[in-house]
Amino acid sequence: MDKFTTLTGIAAPMPLVNIDTDMIIPKQFLKTIKRSGLGKNLFDEMRYTQDGAEIPDFVLNQPAYRHAEIIVAGDNFGCGSSREHAPWALLDFGIRCVISTSFADIFFNNCFKNGILPIVLPQEQVDVLMADARKGANARQTVDLEAQTVTTSDGQVFPFTVDSHRKHCLLNGLDDIGLTLEKVSAIDTFEKKAGTLRPWA
Amino acid sequence: MTARTLYDKIWDDHVVHQAEDGTCLLYIDRHLVHEVTSPQAFEGLRMTHRKVRAPEKTIAVPDHNVPTTLDRANAATMTEESRIQVEALDKNAKDFGINYYPVSDVRQGIVHIVGPEQGWTLPGMTVVCGDSHTATHGAFGSLAHGIGTSEVEHVLATQTLIQRKGKNMKVEITGSLRPGVTAKDITLSVIGATGTAGGTGYVIEYCGQAIRELSMEGRMTVCNMAIEGGARAGLIAPDEKTFAYCMGRPHAPKGAAWEAAVSYWKTLFSDEGAHWDKVVTLRGEDIAPVVTWGTSPEDVLPITGTVPNPADFTGGKVEAVQRSLDYMGLVPGQKLSDIKIDTVFIGSCTNGRIEDLRAAAAILKGKKKKDGLRAMVVPGSGLVRAQAEEEGLAQIFIDAGFEWRLAGCSMCLAMNPDQLAPGERCAATSNRNFEGRQGRGGRTHLLSPAMAAAAAITGHLTDVREMMAETV
Structure with a gap:
């Protein structure tokens, strides 16, 4: 997993609420057995017509946002299925940070496993960032994970909170499995104990 | 303690x-x-x-x-x-x-x-x-x-x-359900009340008389859609119905191990005075057969209702509702029971169990689906399929003009060949009515198996209670 430290980039405004995982990556693209290559189908049905032509109005098709690295989104972003193809598609497109008032739990969790930082901020602050994002490609926002701040293109700073374990893993690009396997003796002990208490499990 | x-x-x-x-x-x-x-x-x-x-x-x-x-x-x-x-x-x-x-x-x-x-x-x-x-x-x-x-x-x-x-959320359904109202109506009504993000960060425990009165199949339907309410997990305390369902299953414990398991399982309930971070209570008697009209599971109303107006909502939901209505091809004020459908899908992990097939077959018995309508039943497993054939349910579906399929997720998420065409409108017993979920441009109305069966007969969304009155 790539580290996430600081990011300064173009932010795409997507104010629609309840942007679900079927919108982010429709099911026909879940048939892959790889993690890469999904970026071209990110938001596929919003982004392309049935015959594959770009829909010019869609935000990521507009010249200003084709290289966006941040999405500022409406409430409850990522609701729906557990498909990790959603963060894989965002990452493959180049998105490293999503900012919203709220996220669906599983999507939120999946982001951290892939070096994407989801940031929760109050409505008033998301509104300011949304308006800032609408200014286009010159309005770059800065996300600093170490300092836990988002800065608008005109210098307004909003602090955010993040789970300390997840922050540590993102900053250092750490793989969870390796960390957990360091506790293998605790797992062995638990299994022995549970095997006596609940042998049917 | x-x-x-x-x-x-x-x-x-x-x-x-x-x-x-x-x-x-x-x-x-x-x-x-x-x-x-x-x-x-x-x-x-x-x-x-x-x-x-x-x-x-x-x-x-x-x-x-x-x-x-x-x-x-x-x-x-x-x-x-x-x-x-x-x-x-x-x-x-x-x-x-x-x-x-x-x-x-x-x-x-x-x-x-x-x-x-x-x-x-x-x-x-x-x-x-x-x-x-x-x-x-x-x-x-x-x-x-x-x-x-x-x-x-x-x-x-x-x-x-x-x-x-996570945090603890209690969803209590008091009293009993009225005839024609099912587990699916409970779970959709809860989402209608709390919103699709209402359970985010929580684990929901469903409780109350109406939940206790549900079969294990019904309880699975309720918990299945906890995620549509934003909660990663929903659970129900085990009781004698749970133990009876588990007993004798291939991988359930046997003999002395079974006795030990049951005595542990009997300790699995929320203690008197336990702390709840959020409590939602609905009266079982107030729950009606419901259908969804939009592209989020929270867009749900009793079948007796009408399509809402975007102006009735606030914040980001105004734009979302307008987008939903455009996508669904519906206009505010339209009666839900006037909405004509092209397809009926009965199945999925929400409603693909034997009890679901029984409920649909009870409505379809001796009747035919509307001419020109596509209708399919996809049992949730090969064993559900076999049981439905043994009970004569399969023949009822076939006689009513339904396709009787093999087990799989099928048209719930349309990853296999079972898909809607653009603009095709489906009454579905599945769990998500998102844009494109059942096929690009496809329009999904979520409902219970009994309501899906009723819609198959009339060709439009229908209050199943009217049909039950006919058969009594």
Whole structure:
């Protein structure tokens, strides 16, 4: 997993609420057995017509946002299925940070496993960032994970909170499995104990 | 001792390690696996030379991609990509030595139907799967939730998950349901009341008389859609109905082990005075048969209602409702029962169990579907299919003009050939009405199996209670 430290980039405004995982990556693209290559189908049905032509109005098709690295989104972003193809598609497109008032739990969790930082901020602050994002490609926002701040293109700073374990893993690009396997003796002990208490499990 | 909720108790019994910041390593008793969200996880194991830590606790079945037509043994019925995914699961199950129900096995079916059916899911367990509808298994009083593929790999390698504890939410349904009202109407009505983000960060315990009165099948329907309300997990305290369902299942304990298990399971309830972070109460008598009108499961109303006006909403929902109505081809003020449909889909992990098929067949018996309408029943597993044939339900569906299919996820998410065409309108017993969910441009109305059957007969969304009056 790539580290996430600081990011300064173009932010795409997507104010629609309840942007679900079927919108982010429709099911026909879940048939892959790889993690890469999904970026071209990110938001596929919003982004392309049935015959594959770009829909010019869609935000990521507009010249200003084709290289966006941040999405500022409406409430409850990522609701729906557990498909990790959603963060894989965002990452493959180049998105490293999503900012919203709220996220669906599983999507939120999946982001951290892939070096994407989801940031929760109050409505008033998301509104300011949304308006800032609408200014286009010159309005770059800065996300600093170490300092836990988002800065608008005109210098307004909003602090955010993040789970300390997840922050540590993102900053250092750490793989969870390796960390957990360091506790293998605790797992062995638990299994022995549970095997006596609940042998049917 | 502090009063604890059912969720607190299961959590406490599965903590392997707790870090100073509260992050826990949680032990996983059952890991269910399907073909869509697992290939990258197995690939990860191979690349790092890791094994599956507990293959005996890992159960795999292909369900999302598999065709449900009777000729599916013919490989040509599957697209190349789907075939590769299913073959990858065949190979991964064999290479890593995990329990497996291949497409050719009569026990194959939707992973959330197979788990309980085979007795893998038992009270008090932690159950995960790379699928958000894992919440289904909470019906047994187990802590069950969906995970992403990175977590699938983590569980395969370590049999644990890194977790932070969620908050406790109680959803109580008091009193009894009225005739024609089902578990599906409960779960959709709860989402209508709380919104699709109302349960975010919580584990829901469903309780109250109306929940106790549900069968295990009904309880699975309720818990299945906890995720549509934003909660990763929903659960119901086990009782005699739960024990009766589990007894004698292939992987349930037997003899003295069964007795020991039941005495432990009887401790699995929320203590008097336990702390709830959020409480929602609905009266069972107030719940009506419902349908969804929009593209979010929270867009739900009683069948007697009318399509709402975007102006009746606030904030970001105004734009979302306008977009939904445009997508669904509906206008404000239109009566829901006037909405004509093209297709009826009965099945899915929400409503593909035997009781669901019985409820639909009771309405369809001796009747025909509307001419020109496409209607299909996709049983949740090969065993559900066999039982429905034995009970004569299959013949009722066939006589009514329905296609009688083999088991799989089918048109719930349309990864196999069962899809809607653009603009095609479907009454579906599944769980998501998102844009494009059942096929690009497809329009989905979620409802119960009995309501789906009623709609199949009339060709429009219909109040099933009117048909029940006819048959009495």
